[in-house]
Amino acid sequence: xxxxxxxxxxxxxxxxxxxxxxxxxxxxxxxxxxxxxxxxxxxxxxxxxxxxxxxxxxxxxxxxxxxxxxxxxxxxxxxxxxxxxxxxxxxxxxxxxxxxxxxxxxxxxxxxxxxxxxxxxxxxxxxxxxxxxxxxxxxxxxxxxxxxxxxxxxxxxxxxxxxxxxxxxxxxxxxxxxxxxxxxxxxxxxxxxxxxxxxxxx
Amino acid sequence: xxxxxxxxxxxxxxxxxxxxxxxxxxxxxxxxxxxxxxxxxxxxxxxxxxxxxxxxxxxxxxxxxxxxxxxxxxxxxxxxxxxxxxxxxxxxxxxxxxxxxxxxxxxxxxxxxxxxxxxxxxxxxxxxxxxxxxxxxxxxxxxxxxxxxxxxxxxxxxxxxxxxxxxxxxxxxxxxxxxxxxxxxxxxxxxxxxxxxxxxxxxxxxxxxx
Numbered sequence: 001x002x003x004x005x006x007x008x009x010x011x012x013x014x015x016x017x018x019x020x021x022x023x024x025x026x027x028x029x030x031x032x033x034x035x036x037x038x039x040x041x042x043x044x045x046x047x048x049x050x051x052x053x054x055x056x057x058x059x060x061x062x063x064x065x066x067x068x069x070x071x072x073x074x075x076x077x078x079x080x081x082x083x084x085x086x087x088x089x090x091x092x093x094x095x096x097x098x099x100x101x102x103x104x105x106x107x108x109x110x111x112x113x114x115x116x117x118x119x120x121x122x123x124x125x126x127x128x129x130x131x132x133x134x135x136x137x138x139x140x141x142x143x144x145x146x147x148x149x150x151x152x153x154x155x156x157x158x159x160x161x162x163x164x165x166x167x168x169x170x171x172x173x174x175x176x177x178x179x180x181x182x183x184x185x186x187x188x189x190x191x192x193x194x195x196x197x198x199x200x201x202x
Numbered sequence: 203x204x205x206x207x208x209x210x211x212x213x214x215x216x217x218x219x220x221x222x223x224x225x226x227x228x229x230x231x232x233x234x235x236x237x238x239x240x241x242x243x244x245x246x247x248x249x250x251x252x253x254x255x256x257x258x259x260x261x262x263x264x265x266x267x268x269x270x271x272x273x274x275x276x277x278x279x280x281x282x283x284x285x286x287x288x289x290x291x292x293x294x295x296x297x298x299x300x301x302x303x304x305x306x307x308x309x310x311x312x313x314x315x316x317x318x319x320x321x322x323x324x325x326x327x328x329x330x331x332x333x334x335x336x337x338x339x340x341x342x343x344x345x346x347x348x349x350x351x352x353x354x355x356x357x358x359x360x361x362x363x364x365x366x367x368x369x370x371x372x373x374x375x376x377x378x379x380x381x382x383x384x385x386x387x388x389x390x391x392x393x394x395x396x397x398x399x400x401x402x403x404x405x406x407x408x409x410x411x412x
Binding site for chain 1: 206207208212214215216217218219220221222223232234235236237273274275276277278279280386409411
């Protein structure tokens with residue numbers, strides 16, 4: 001079988017302006033976000049939010065969509081640091097870069113949307129399904145698996161345990177890796193972090 | 203079946219720590235990842251890709267100069283439990299006039315004898331390839347059985363449980379628990395020249411927390 005698209009990002013180094021390196025574009029989707037490499041042990045890359053309510057942004061591949069809606073995997077190590085603030089992050093794949101969140105298969109760890117880690121899938125419209133894991137501010141291993149064979153299901157695995165399977169409102173077009181966050185309050189000092197991302201077609 | 207690199211590097215479902223893999227291939231080095239060359243002594247330090255088979259990246263200096271490449275003081279690696287793997291060499295017509303150190307270090311500058319670092323060391327007056335460790339209290343040069351030379355070697359440096367080791371070409375050569383670093387660190391490649399110009403050539407560098 002021919003080698004398929006496969007991508008690894010270590011989120012280590014000096015970092016470019018608002019991006020880990022040239023593979024990524026910083027997408028300040030609704031304003032109020034900035035990004036930089038973390039100068040801390042195991043810190044990875046951070047997307048920070050201003051005090052703007054509905055600050056919304058992160059890193060994408062500028063709508064270069066190389067990952068199949070019917071057979072792809074995204075693996076990441078992510079966390080949020082929001083304290084008492086409302087909001088959080090989205091990790092995985094998307095076919096769009098806007099507030100519609102269209103054509104998405106992603107881990108949702110956003111206290112403004114759910115008290116638990118959740119799997120969000122979207123075609124033109126979408127929904128999320130909560131896992132049994134309550135949101136926290138620790139690092140977690142996350143895997144989004146878009147199963148092949150007729151676009152049947154999307155699986156969310158957290159720390160090695162399959163948490164959620166969704167079979168409805170699944171994406172219908174090719175997708176790009178995304179990591180972005182949304183802030184739903186006006187407090188200061190909120191950010192999300194990522195120190196590994198791997199995406200591949202199956 | 204496609205397998206993830208993640209699952210090959212980590213026990214299933216565990217949370218991976220920071221890691222960096224650099225294969226130094228392309229028409230230029232990744233200047234979003236790496237900072238500009240740091241001129242420690244003189245101004246002849248330069249960084250370029252090496253247009254030759256297996257050439258990797260070259261950090262070169264003219265006579266009597268020192269230079270290094272690092273992460274502009276973005277320090278993500280843990281001085282208590284980290285490691286590096288490099289494939290590198292020193293190129294110099296007289297190995298006694300050139301020196302390469304590659305590893306993990308606190309400062310993006312020429313502080314070595316009282317800096318915080320772990321690295322391999324090859325060249326200058328030290329007749330043997332060595333493990334070099336340092337902290338604010340001083341440095342330790344732990345010699346291997348391998349004579350200094352200008353050929354590529356595989357190096358693996360580790361810090362764990364209060365001890366540092368250097369494995370060269372698959373053989374554990376050096377162990378020390380003296381003058382280990384006490385600050386978070388960044389990857390670096392350093393080259394120095396005395397009366398003959400030289401280069402440090404690196405075609406692979408991996409740095410990780412354990």
